[in-house]
Amino acid sequence: MKERVIKLLEKSINSCVEKGLLKEAYIPFIEVEFPREGSHGDYASNIAMVLASSQREAPRKIAERIVGNIDDGDGLLDKVEIAGPGFINFFIKNNVWAVLLKEVDRYGDRYGESNIGNGVKVQVEFVSANPTGPLHIGHARGAVIGDVIANILKTSGFSVSREYYINDAGNQMNMLGESVYYRYLELMGEDIVFPGNCYQGSYITELAHTIREQFGDRFRSDRETAIPFLTRYAADFILEGIKEDLETLGVVFDRYFSEKELYKDDGVSKILQDLQKDGFIYKEADAVWFKTTDFGDEKDRVVIRENGEPTYFAADIAYHLNKYSRGFDKVINVWGADHHGYIPRMQAAIQALGRKKEDLEIVLVQLVNLLRNGVPVPMSTRAGEFVTIREVTDEVGKDAARYNFLMRRSNSHLDFDLELAKAQSSENPVYYVQYAHARISSIMRLAAEQGYPAPGYDEIRPDLLTTAEECELIKLIDKFREMVEGSAKSLEPHRIPYYINDLASVFHSFYNKHKVISDNVELTKARLFLIKSTGTVIKNALRLLGVSAPERM
């Protein structure tokens, strides 16, 4: 409907120009919005005010000319008003709204899809936690946000791939192997002091147990071969656990990319050599530096240390080059907010590789405070005390966990209260939306029993849907695609929970005021179609969030 209103404005402005009522000038993008206030109509445009300066005339005068030249051939408009400083307010006839529902009927499960992505290949990289320990609640938020961003982009016509980057090549890995080794020795009854910089979590001891059961004392005296083996064993084991945990959250990757792959065939140093030819690399004080300041970073960064070892950054440059050479037009990284200082150098790197700055987008996810009944749950990664993803999903369930992560803008801190998240009450927004869907399903079931199968658009009289509540509902349904597109463009998944919450609210109001199944056969069919459409949109939206749409609850 919004597009139709925009077209009306466009045509009117063009004919004003032809008639000489407006100067031919640059006509900006015509903005039409949904006014909050009912008295401001169904749609409103500020176009007259925008044109005021270039036309050098009063906004209200311009508005009058535009309104006077609107050609409403389709008979959509009830009235058009000029208000305030020059807003043009459109009031749509009540009986034309339901036409919009035809789209829902036509597309069904695919209603909400668009092609703004135009097939552009985009990679979403997220989680990417070191396989040195189980995932905690902070990773879970990033996992869900990354997953849903991927869903939203896909439904908007992008070609999407989800990737997890495994940092399995640095000395964190050695530390992991050592940690297991020390615990292993402990189990053998050796009197050792467990180093403070090793991983303290109890899962390390459990791993040592497993290894002892499987291999006995084979590694006890041979530290040199033990550590590499234990490192790999532990990393593989932990990574498997991570994958399982992510699966309980409903997050599945297309690819796990190992950092080690980058070092094959001297990959990393070859890339550095290329960059040296381009003049971005120099040597100083026995280390090798990358001139990230050329692209706005505050200082240059080391890529090869004095001891000859490449830094994490060096590998990351190689990794991003690898991404682009695999054909991704655009790369999105979902990072914990504690990595924000890393953004400028990464953006510098891809520019040095000949990419545009916009080809890399970073979504920052703020950290999560885990609470129980409002009281912080103490967590210390170093001491190995934390609540894992598994424990959270086991306790509150996948749907509630995901919804809670998605409700807030990712760039703001999140309080995740375990008791609130699992409460099956009105305090929990997941149920509000799911309840609307279950209620719709229930009505559809009852109607079917009474001889009213779910109707299609062609079987109903849309002009019967004219009450305020019905029009509101249709208006919101019609807004769905635009909302998803906005969410895709801005990479803001939280818009979707807010939208369905609105939709559920309008539906509940409608339900409480009007009866769907009644003696009036035609009206019953029309309303059944309306709630069926509402259910479709809720279901489609929840699918994007990876949250189930139950038929009963």
Place this chain on the structure above:
RNA sequence: GCGCCCAUGGCUCAGCUGGAUAGAGCGUCGGACUACGAAUCCGAAGGUCCUAGGUUCGAAUCCUAGUGGGCGUACCA
């Protein structure tokens, strides 16, 4: 010190990239089940949008300077 993020009713948060009288949920108070699911609905109270300037027809939103909180400032990952 420098950089990034945040600051909106008692609490938790939206505010569609500059629009009209700033919105939800929770909590509080008062109402609605002999009708399709009361996990619902209807109503009320509650605001110097951190402060002070600036930009313009118009600012919670943009700019500057402060205040308060979080994070980052490695030849760690």
